[in-house]
Amino acid sequence: MNKNRTAFFISDRTGLTAETLGRSLLSQFDGSDIKRVTLPYLDSADKARDAVALINATAHADGRRPLLFSTLILPEVREIIALSDALILDLFEMFIAPLEAELGTPSSHAIGRSHGVGASYAARMDAVNYALSHDDGGITRELPRADIVLIGVSRCGKTPTSLYLALQFGIYAANYPLVPEDFAAEALPAALQPLRGKLHGLTIRPERLQQIRAERAPDSRYASLENCRHEVRQAEIMMQHAGISYLDVTTMSVEEIATTILHQTGLKR
Amino acid sequence: MNKNRTAFFISDRTGLTAETLGRSLLSQFDGSDIKRVTLPYLDSADKARDAVALINATAHADGRRPLLFSTLILPEVREIIALSDALILDLFEMFIAPLEAELGTPSSHAIGRSHGVGASYAARMDAVNYALSHDDGGITRELPRADIVLIGVSRCGKTPTSLYLALQFGIYAANYPLVPEDFAAEALPAALQPLRGKLHGLTIRPERLQQIRAERAPDSRYASLENCRHEVRQAEIMMQHAGISYLDVTTMSVEEIATTILHQTGLKR
Numbered sequence: 312m313n314k315n316r317t318a319f320f321i322s323d324r325t326g327l328t329a330e331t332l333g334r335s336l337l338s339q340f341d342g343s344d345i346k347r348v349t350l351p352y353l354d355s356a357d358k359a360r361d362a363v364a365l366i367n368a369t370a371h372a373d374g375r376r377p378l379l380f381s382t383l384i385l386p387e388v389r390e391i392i393a394l395s396d397a398l399i400l401d402l403f404e405m406f407i408a409p410l411e412a413e414l415g416t417p418s419s420h421a422i423g424r425s426h427g428v429g430a431s432y433a434a435r436m437d438a439v440n441y442a443l444s445h446d447d448g449g450i451t452r453e454l455p456r457a458d459i460v461l462i463g464v465s466r467c468g469k470t471p472t473s474l475y476l477a478l479q480f481g482i483y484a485a486n487y488p489l490v491p492e493d494f495a496a497e498a499l500p501a502a503l504q505p506l507r508g509k510l511h512g513l514t515i516r517p518e519r520l521q522q523i524r525a526e527r528a529p530d531s532r533y534a535s536l537e538n539c540r541h542e543v544r545q546a547e548i549m550m551q552h553a554g555i556s557y558l559d560v561t562t563m564s565v566e567e568i569a570t571t572i573l574h575q576t577g578l579k580r
Numbered sequence: 581m582n583k584n585r586t587a588f589f590i591s592d593r594t595g596l597t598a599e600t601l602g603r604s605l606l607s608q609f610d611g612s613d614i615k616r617v618t619l620p621y622l623d624s625a626d627k628a629r630d631a632v633a634l635i636n637a638t639a640h641a642d643g644r645r646p647l648l649f650s651t652l653i654l655p656e657v658r659e660i661i662a663l664s665d666a667l668i669l670d671l672f673e674m675f676i677a678p679l680e681a682e683l684g685t686p687s688s689h690a691i692g693r694s695h696g697v698g699a700s701y702a703a704r705m706d707a708v709n710y711a712l713s714h715d716d717g718g719i720t721r722e723l724p725r726a727d728i729v730l731i732g733v734s735r736c737g738k739t740p741t742s743l744y745l746a747l748q749f750g751i752y753a754a755n756y757p758l759v760p761e762d763f764a765a766e767a768l769p770a771a772l773q774p775l776r777g778k779l780h781g782l783t784i785r786p787e788r789l790q791q792i793r794a795e796r797a798p799d800s801r802y803a804s805l806e807n808c809r810h811e812v813r814q815a816e817i818m819m820q821h822a823g824i825s826y827l828d829v830t831t832m833s834v835e836e837i838a839t840t841i842l843h844q845t846g847l848k849r
Contacts, residue, residue, distance in 0.1 A: 316683075325839040327748075328604040330849075331694075335597040335651060336675050338694040339687035349849055351839055378682065382604060398682045405674045406605050413647065413667045414585075418608035425600075425607040426835035436834075439740045443715075471708045474743055478834070479596075526706075565705075565747070566695035570594040570620055580599075580618055
């Protein structure tokens with residue numbers, strides 16, 4: 312029914328907030344197959360007029376008015392966009408007035424920099440470097456500096472989760488693979504022994520692990536279902552023996568894995 | 581004035597949308613030093629009651645009612661949270677009704693999964709693996725598969741930008757360092773020659789580069805201001821000669837660098 316409907320995410324800066332907002336709202340209308348276009352950096356009247364031309368042409372082509380998720384701040388840009396043939400869902404219009412009343416202070420009406428550079432930004436970049444150099448069991452002597460050490464079998468999602476924790480939250484996340492040689496020893500790898508309080512296990516259904524591994528190494532023993540079953544079972548037994556809780560990430564995104572682990576640990580995000 | 585004020589970001593799932601929304605809005609009230617607490621995964625009446633207890637205790641301790649940025653969907657949780665002593669800024673309450681009217685369909689009122697797993701998620705994870713294996717000039721034979729190849733001097737921000745492009749947008753981003761040996765040759769490195777249409781330069785002010793390098797290698801020639809000046813100048817001359825545009829990222833975050841490059845290239849995000 313909404314096949315010929317377009318959603319625009321528009322902003323005078325990166326457009327990331329408008330996209331996040333719009334995506335969350337549209338996820339409540341599951342069946343609707345709505346096209347999505349982001350128009351960022353609309354920071355002048357000329358760019359606003361170009362945007363209105365595009366929005367109106369899209370409305371005409373679709374035969375339906377577009378949805379417009381806006382985080383625009385600049386008054387001269389907002390005025391022009393308000394004339395477009397769209398349903399405008401305006402984040403700042405809805406929320407700024409009650410916030411001004413509550414805080415007893417006017418908002419700056421200046422372009423926001425919620426994705427800008429500051430002290431917390433430097434910490435995030437440092438955390439990214441840490442995650443990269445402590446990926447896959449690299450440089451173990453600096454492991455005690457980690458906030459979190461993710462463990463689990465190869466290709467269960469440790470690396471993207473570590474990078475996301477660093478980029479999004481500035482968390483120092485290392486990761487360390489559990490490999491067949493460890494299972495033979497029937498104990499946590501020696502490098503992990505002193506870090507028990509920071510260890511968080513990931514596990515995954517063997518059928519899904521097989522799919523992921525087969526994309527990289529088709530027809531290998533490494534990717535075979537039999538081997539995946541064996542490794543996952545051994546890793547779970549090892550984590551159980553060591554008293555380390557683990558999360559089944561088979562149907563979870565990195566965002567969900569990362570926020571669940573932070574939630575469980577109580578680390579500040 | 582708002583030193584004793586707390587903002588809560590609350591959600592029945594990851595809390596990422598509530599955080600993004602709340603941060604954008606609070607960036608409009610720059611001087612206000614507001615404490616921030618995320619309460620994710622509030623998916624039961626019990627958890628909602630615990631949250632209300634915490635919110636009310638905070639209101640009492642602060643002597644001011646907290647701000648509550650909410651993306652809650654579950655009706656039984658929303659009802660309990662509505663009783664808390666806070667200013668509730670409710671994303672779904674504000675926007676779902678106009679969207680239902682416009683789309684002519686009720687919303688699902690089911691917990692949203694805008695950060696879930698799907699076809700685009702698999703592509704994002706594949707892009708992360710690509711960015712990792714094509715960081716810092718690694719595996720050049722697969723460079724033609726890249727959507728974007730970032731070039732610039734060592735430590736100017738190529739790696740975190742590549743990872744962000746992959747994680748957030750599923751863009752295949754490689755990066756390739758411009759090093760003193762390349763400057764001597766006065767031409768683009770051979771591996772980059774066939775990729776001109778995909779090359780995007782980053783540059784940075786030498787004073788900032790010196791700071792960044794000195795954190796890793798203090799008192800080295802590599803981090804000296806003289807050497808940073810030389811490298812940056814040579815890299816800019818090389819990019820100018822090759823007709824490759826470049827971005828001064830000195831005061832930009834990875835989010836800003838990534839979205840600016842996507843905007844300039846017209847790549848779909």
